[in-house]
Amino acid sequence: xxxxxxxxxxxxxxxxxxxxxxxxxxxxxxxxxxxxxxxxxxxxxxxxxxxxxxxxxxxxxxxxxxxxxxxxxxxxxxxxxxxxxxxxxxxxxxxxxxxxxxxxxxxxxxxxxxxxxxxxxxxxx
Numbered sequence: 536x537x538x539x540x541x542x543x544x545x546x547x548x549x550x551x552x553x554x555x556x557x558x559x560x561x562x563x564x565x566x567x568x569x570x571x572x573x574x575x576x577x578x579x580x581x582x583x584x585x586x587x588x589x590x591x592x593x594x595x596x597x598x599x600x601x602x603x604x605x606x607x608x609x610x611x612x613x614x615x616x617x618x619x620x621x622x623x624x625x626x627x628x629x630x631x632x633x634x635x636x637x638x639x640x641x642x643x644x645x646x647x648x649x650x651x652x653x654x655x656x657x658x659x660x
Contacts, residue, residue, distance in 0.1 A: 563599075564645050564652075565645075565649075567593045567641070578630075591624065593641075594624055597616055597617060597620055616644050619637060623638060
């Protein structure tokens with residue numbers, strides 16, 4: 536009886552941690568997605584300081600999440616998002632118009648990341 540209880544506790548802990556990780560990574564990804572919108576809005580308003588601030592925020596969010604490798608297993612997507620965030624920050628600092636297309640790329644990469652994190656029967660079994 537003790538082994539069954541221990542196994543059940545381990546399974547419950549694993550499921551709880553998986554759900555926490557899924558929720559955490561999804562929340563961070565959505566915040567980065569919204570930051571990309573706020574960056575382009577700040578650029579439209581010629582508010583360079585706000586664009587840089589939002590670019591920094593998005594980069595910090597992604598860096599914090601990607602440093603915890605248990606939350607990011609797709610290293611290709613991780614690298615692409617990190618590079619896109621770095622380019623956005625440089626574009627914001629220099630006031631370049633390429634920031635619009637790079638924010639669109641970032642949003643698409645974040646959508647792809649969220650899609651890859653969804654729980655499916657194939658990922659469970």
